[in-house]
Amino acid sequence: MDEVWKTIGELARTFRRRDDERKVSTEQQWTLQVLKIGEEFGEAAQAVIGVHGTNPRKGTSHSWDDVQAEVADTAITALVTLARMRPNDAADFFASILADKSSRFLIPAPSSPDGVQG
Incomplete structure (x- = not known):
């Protein structure tokens, strides 16, 4: 996962540098990134519509592989956005939020009779 965040950080720095060169304010950079x-x-939604062929002009125009690629693009963009907003602690902040949110849905594994969780 460290390699993922390293790449996300590099993308965030590259996009910030480009926006800084264009004299885009930090708040505007964040707004545009969101x-x-x-x-x-x-684009992910459009791909789902394409899978189901519900656009009468286009018919079936996408595959589930297309949808998955668009979902990945969305996730990458979201992580880059977070890294642009929190350049010093994005990974830790994300991990904290993930732990908090997931604790509401994940049920701890039951303990075995010897007290060891399974």
């Missing part, structure tokens, strides 16, 4: 998440989600 909107980029929406754009990527829209």
Whole structure:
């Protein structure tokens, strides 16, 4: 996972550098990056519509592999957004939020009679 966050951080720094060169304020950079998440989600939604062929002009135009690639693009964009907003602790912040959110849904494994969780 460290390699993933290393790459995410490099992407975040590259995009920030490009925006800084264009004199885009930090708040505007964050705003545009969050909107980029929406754009990527829209592409994933469009791919699902394409899988089901519900657009009468296009018919069946996508595969589930296309959907999965678009979902991955959405996840990458979201992580880059977080890294741009929290360049010093994005991975730790994400891990903290993930632990909090997942604790609401994941049930701890029951203990065995000898007290060892299984």
